[in-house]
Amino acid sequence: MKIVFQLFFTFFKIGAFTLGGGYAMLSMVEKAVVDKKQWIPSDEFWDMIAIVQSLPGVFAVNTALYVGHRIAGRKGAVAAMLGAIIPSIVIILLLATIFREYRDMPVVERIFKGIRPCVVALILAPSLRMIKSAKVTWKTAIIPIAAVFLIWWCKVSPVIVIIAAIAGSLIYALVMERKMKQTAKKEAEP
Amino acid sequence: MIYLQLLWVFIKIGVLGFGGGYAMLSLIQHEVVDNYAWMTTTEFADMVAISQMTPGPISINMATYVGYTAGGFGGSLLASFALCLPSIIMVYFIIRLFMNKKSGSLMTNLLKGLKPAIAGLIFAAGLSMMNAQNFVQIGKGENNISIVICVLAFVASYFFKANPILLIVLSGAVGFFVY
Structure with a gap:
């Protein structure tokens, strides 16, 4: 039972004090779980993170669930997840209440008039960085362009676009898988 | 009714939200601003700014904020819970049954193929916020x-x-x- 509480407080601390979202939380989780508490060996941790990263959903929650489950089963998973999200919920509830109260004040409105265009830039920049890291070529550039065109211009629901993309990627992943198997076979045969 | 809508919207986002908080942002924007009109585009931009400046996962911050705006305190808890629900199911069943190294490489390849489309999704979300209101x-x-x-x-x-x-x-x- 003690370990369940420890899990809760470890993730609570990370959830309460890490700015910058799920990926920033990851290095804090590593420090706590691998280095300090030594709950999970480093190589196993990173192997699992590679898989957890490719799953949909909240990355920090997936990580907390996996770490909690690995260390203390179901109770551990729930404790770690609650620890990771409760600080967010409390802080946002407080801020949202305050912000809705004071939003119409001229000072607040002036500040947010400056912030809104910055938010747009902070959304556009990582999407372009993502295209760069995905190694998009002139041939595959059609995929992001089509996605932008469909959602922004044709007002197609992003839900439909992402489902179509999942179907396409699944075919791609299966083909890659087969190719890898075939080359492995060829290498095995003399 | 509003609770059912919040539950459905955020479960959907939890299932389809590949690629982290920003990818979810475009899904949230579509549902919250276009579909259900729980927020104006200005409120949405303000919410994104607040979610980014606050500690914790950005998508949980956004879910809490949207839930609170649409359905008060109960709505905020429900939206955050709904967003986590698919993850809970996945970690219990998928990770335990299928997540060995072999199917792990399939998932990694799947995400690799998805990345360009997700980037487009995020870019479109940014573009549609470039309007006279913001x-x-x-x-x-x-x-x-x-x-x-x-x-x-x-x-x-x-x-x-x-x-x-x-x-x-x-x-x-x-x-x-x-x-």
């Missing part, structure tokens, strides 16, 4: 400070990887002194 007097020539802020923040973020929180604070200061 950009003060856009195109009128006399006051293009919004565009200047956007371009400078983009350059700082894309080329110099500037801290997003710092950029938000700075542009808030610019807004305070200019408007």
Whole structure:
């Protein structure tokens, strides 16, 4: 039972004090779980993170669930997840209440008039960085362009676009898988 | 009714949200601004700024905020829980049954194929926020400070990887002194 509480407080601390979202939380989780508490060996941790990263959903929650489950089963998973999200919920509830109260004040409105265009830039920049890291070529550039065109211009629901993309990627992943198997076979045969 | 809608919307986002908080942002924007009109595009932009400056996972921050706006305290808890629900199911069943190294490489390849489309999704979300509500007097020539802020923040973020929180604070200061 003690370990369940420890899990809760470890993730609570990370959830309460890490700015910058799920990926920033990851290095804090590593420090706590691998280095300090030594709950999970480093190589196993990173192997699992590679898989957890490719799953949909909240990355920090997936990580907390996996770490909690690995260390203390179901109770551990729930404790770690609650620890990771409760600080967010409390802080946002407080801020949202305050912000809705004071939003119409001229000072607040002036500040947010400056912030809104910055938010747009902070959304556009990582999407372009993502295209760069995905190694998009002139041939595959059609995929992001089509996605932008469909959602922004044709007002197609992003839900439909992402489902179509999942179907396409699944075919791609299966083909890659087969190719890898075939080359492995060829290498095995003399 | 509002609770059922919140539950359905955020379960959907939890299932389809590949690629982290920003990918979810475009899904949330579509449901919250276009589909259900729980928020205006301005409120949405403000919410994104607040979610980014607050500690914790950005998508949980956004879910809590949307839930609170649409359905009060109960709505905020429900939205955050709904967003986590698919993850809970996945970690219990999928990770235990299928997540060995072999199917792990399938998932990694799947995400690799998905990445360009997700990037497009995020870019579209940014584009649709570039409107008259978020950009003060856009195109009128006399006051293009919004565009200047956007371009400078983009350059700082894309080329110099500037801290997003710092950029938000700075542009808030610019807004305070200019408007």
